[in-house]
Structures are given as C-alpha cells and as structure tokens.
Amino acid sequence: MPKDIGWKRQFASDTVAAVCPQALRSLQSANEIGFVPSYGEDDEFTVRARKQICQLFGKDESGCSVSFVSSGTVANALAMASACQSFDGVLCHPISHLEHDEANAPEYLTGGAKLLHVDGRDGKIDPNRFFDFLSRGHGYHSARLRMISITQATEVGTIYTLADLRELRRIKNEMESRLKELFNDEEYRLYYHMDGARLANAVAALQCDPSEIVAEVDVLSFGGSKNGAPPTEAIVFFNPALARDFTWRVKQTGQLVSKMRYLSAxxxxxxxxxxxxxxxxxxxxxxxxxxxxxxxxxFQLALDVESNMIFVRFGQAEADALQLLGWDFYPFQLHDGTAYRFVCNWSTTDQAVDDLLADVKTIVRK
Structure with missing residues (x-):
C-alpha cells in the first residue's frame, strides 16, 4: 500500500482497510461467471457460502440458516427483530455496539424493544447481574426480558473465555427457568444473541473451534467487513424457529439484494x-x-491486548501531538477514564507499526 494513500489512517479502525486478495478474487469470480439466479438463489455462490458457514460451526443446514446483509448494524437489528416484540427487553452491555453505535436501529426494527444495561468490567457482561432484573418492574407493566446479547470480541477488544461463556450460559439458563415460573409460561424462551463483528479475532485468540464459542447461541451476527471482506455480514441462526419468515424481514429492510452473489461470494x-x-x-x-x-x-495500557485493539493512556497533549503528525485514532471513554484506541487489521504491516512507534518516540523526546 503506498504511504501517500491514507497511510496514517490505518489504525483508526479495522474497517478502513482494503478487501483482502482472496475475498476480492472470489468477488471477481462472481462477476465473471455470467448470469445466475437473483436474490440469493444461486447455487454457485450464495448456497455454497451458506453451507460452508454452517459447516464452520459444526452444523448442517437443518439446524442452521444463514442470511447475508451489508452491515453489522442491520445484522444486529434484524437479529433482535427475529426474536423480540415491541414490549420486550434486550440485556446488553452499556458500551455494546447495540447501545452506542446503531442509532436505535434495534429499537426501530423491533418496534420499540428496550435495551437494558448489564454492566461488567472490561466491556464484558457480568452474568450474575442478570438476576437484578428479576425484581425490575411489575410484570406486564414493564419490558418482558426476551434476549441476552453479548459482543465477542467486545467493543474494547477483550474476549469472553470459554469458561466465561460456560458460566454465562449456566446463568442464562437459570434465568430462563425462573422467568418461566414468573410468567407462568412453559413455552417462554430467553434468547441468546452474539454480536460477532470481530468473532474471528476471538476464535484466533482462544485457539478453539468456532463451534465452542457459539454453543447455545440462538442467532449470531458474523462479521466479515472488519476482517478483510467487502461490506458483507452473515446472520447465522442456530435456532430454526427464529429464522421462520426471516426472508420477509430482510426484504422489508432493503437487505434482500437482487445480486446477492456479491455479498456471498x-x-x-x-x-x-x-x-x-x-x-x-x-x-x-x-x-x-x-x-x-x-x-x-x-505508556500505560488501559486494558490487556486480547484481540486486535489497543487502548493506551496518552495525555491530551501527547494525543494532540500525534494527531498533528497525521495519525488517525480515537478517544474512548472507559469506566476509569479516557484511553486512546488503535486498531490493527488483516493488512497491518511491520512497517506501519514501526512508523507509528517512530512518531510516538518523537513525542516522548519532547
């Protein structure tokens, strides 16, 4: 990548990177094949991609359904809409993408479902706090708890370990049992959503099989854009009941694109x-x-580096000086103050890291 084309922008986000060569070649092949069926009915790309994603998570297509959309926001919002009605509540972390970066899209597409905050250190939900919601409100006068949403890796780059996920599932299942009693409804379900915009980074860090991370997940937003793909995300249903009628939802939100092969290839x-x-x-x-x-x-790091994000404690003068040198990065408000976020991506080179560090050293010398 030539240094004169956005070289110092590359640590701002993993979405500023180009498409990786393998994804681009596959996209090009979709353009060269000729004429194929529309709206995701093509065997050559979309059907194959759906099947391979199911297989990645150890599922066959009888227990897994995949839809392709163009952004993580719409993936999350449609996932919420598949499970929630307007009077429902979704438990999520207060710095989740759902809460901070989706312009109320989940609330809009569900017709008003409420996002309820479950705090926890380092961007991860503390599942023991779920129980606080059992005494919230007065029955049908308040939001019905309907879904738990976690982000893996989190918005601050931390990762739920497999032990964390096992404990979360245990408590989630206990919550579901207690809510069945509370609602006097044996058919009631507390659904489990995973925002996996950076799922690949979590799988890489944990060195586990992808199926282990999504155990008992009802619906996954599987990220492509942050990991070297063009604008394409996969909504993966492991609960077939939630996928029922989903194509109509996708169509209604303008995401059932006619040339679906360009999202799937x-x-x-x-x-x-x-x-x-x-x-x-x-x-x-x-x-x-x-x-x-x-x-x-x-420099002090605000959080351990567990995935592809670094949060560093610069002073304001240091941050200003580095930005004046042309580097693009963002302040991020954490529970204990402000840190500055740098994000690495699939194409981050040793030279890019060296160049950034060289400019940081000039600031230190001043």
Whole structure:
C-alpha cells in the first residue's frame, strides 16, 4: 500500500482497510461467471457460502440458516427483530455496539424493544447481574426480558473465555427457568444473541473451534467487513424457529439484494484455507506487538491486548501531538477514564507499526 494513500489512517479502525486478495478474487469470480439466479438463489455462490458457514460451526443446514446483509448494524437489528416484540427487553452491555453505535436501529426494527444495561468490567457482561432484573418492574407493566446479547470480541477488544461463556450460559439458563415460573409460561424462551463483528479475532485468540464459542447461541451476527471482506455480514441462526419468515424481514429492510452473489461470494474466498482466521491472527499479533512497544516506551495500557485493539493512556497533549503528525485514532471513554484506541487489521504491516512507534518516540523526546 503506498504511504501517500491514507497511510496514517490505518489504525483508526479495522474497517478502513482494503478487501483482502482472496475475498476480492472470489468477488471477481462472481462477476465473471455470467448470469445466475437473483436474490440469493444461486447455487454457485450464495448456497455454497451458506453451507460452508454452517459447516464452520459444526452444523448442517437443518439446524442452521444463514442470511447475508451489508452491515453489522442491520445484522444486529434484524437479529433482535427475529426474536423480540415491541414490549420486550434486550440485556446488553452499556458500551455494546447495540447501545452506542446503531442509532436505535434495534429499537426501530423491533418496534420499540428496550435495551437494558448489564454492566461488567472490561466491556464484558457480568452474568450474575442478570438476576437484578428479576425484581425490575411489575410484570406486564414493564419490558418482558426476551434476549441476552453479548459482543465477542467486545467493543474494547477483550474476549469472553470459554469458561466465561460456560458460566454465562449456566446463568442464562437459570434465568430462563425462573422467568418461566414468573410468567407462568412453559413455552417462554430467553434468547441468546452474539454480536460477532470481530468473532474471528476471538476464535484466533482462544485457539478453539468456532463451534465452542457459539454453543447455545440462538442467532449470531458474523462479521466479515472488519476482517478483510467487502461490506458483507452473515446472520447465522442456530435456532430454526427464529429464522421462520426471516426472508420477509430482510426484504422489508432493503437487505434482500437482487445480486446477492456479491455479498456471498467473498465469504467463499475468506473461508477457503482458513483465510478468515489467518487474517484475524495477523491483526491480533500486530496489536500485541504495538501494545508491548508502547509499554516499553513508558505508556500505560488501559486494558490487556486480547484481540486486535489497543487502548493506551496518552495525555491530551501527547494525543494532540500525534494527531498533528497525521495519525488517525480515537478517544474512548472507559469506566476509569479516557484511553486512546488503535486498531490493527488483516493488512497491518511491520512497517506501519514501526512508523507509528517512530512518531510516538518523537513525542516522548519532547
């Protein structure tokens, strides 16, 4: 990548990166094949991509349904809408993407479902706080608890370990049992959603099978855009009941695109030979290196580097000086103050990290 084309912008987000070559070649092949059925009915790309995503999570298509959409926001909002009615409540972390970065899209597409905050350290929900909601409100005068949504990896780059997820599932299932009694409804379900915009980074960090992370998840928003794909995300249903009539929801929100192969084909390139996982491993590795070198220069990290994001404690003057040198990054309000976020991506090079560190060193010398 030429240094004169946004070189110092690349740590702002993993979405500023280009499309990786494997996804781009697969996209190009979709353009060269000729004429194929519309609206996701093509066997050549969309049907194959759906099948491969199901297989990635250890499922066949009888227990897994996949839809492709163009953004993480609409993936999350449609996932909420598949399970929630206007009077329902969704338990999520207060710094989740659902809450902070989706312009009320979940509330809009559900017709008014309420996002209810469940706090916890380092961007992760503390599932023991679920029980606080059992005494919230007065029956049908308040929102009915309907869904739990977690983000993996979180918005601050931390990761739910497999032990964390087991404990969350245990408490979620206990909550569901108690709510069945409270509502006097044996058919009641407390659904489980995972915002996996950076799921690849979590799988790479945990070095586990993808199926272990999504155990008991009802619906997953599986991110492509942040991991080297063009604008394409996959909504993956592991609960077939929630996928019923879902195509109508997708159509109603303008996401049932006629040339669906252009959303699905890149996934074939990403999934082949575990490119999706290699991309995430690379981003995570560069983030660890950057974090370590910043510490060696005397800067404190606000959080451990667990995925592809670094949160560093710069003073305001230091942050201003680095931005004046052209680097693009963002302040982020954490529970204990402000930190500055840097994000590595599939294409982050050693040279890019070196150049950033060289400019940081000039600030230190001042």
């Amino acid at each position: 890149p996934w074939l390139g990403m999934l082949k030979d575990d490119v999706w996982l290699d991309n995430a491993r690379h981003a995570n590795s560069q983030a660890r290196r950057l974090g370590l070198e910043l510490q060696n220069l005397g």
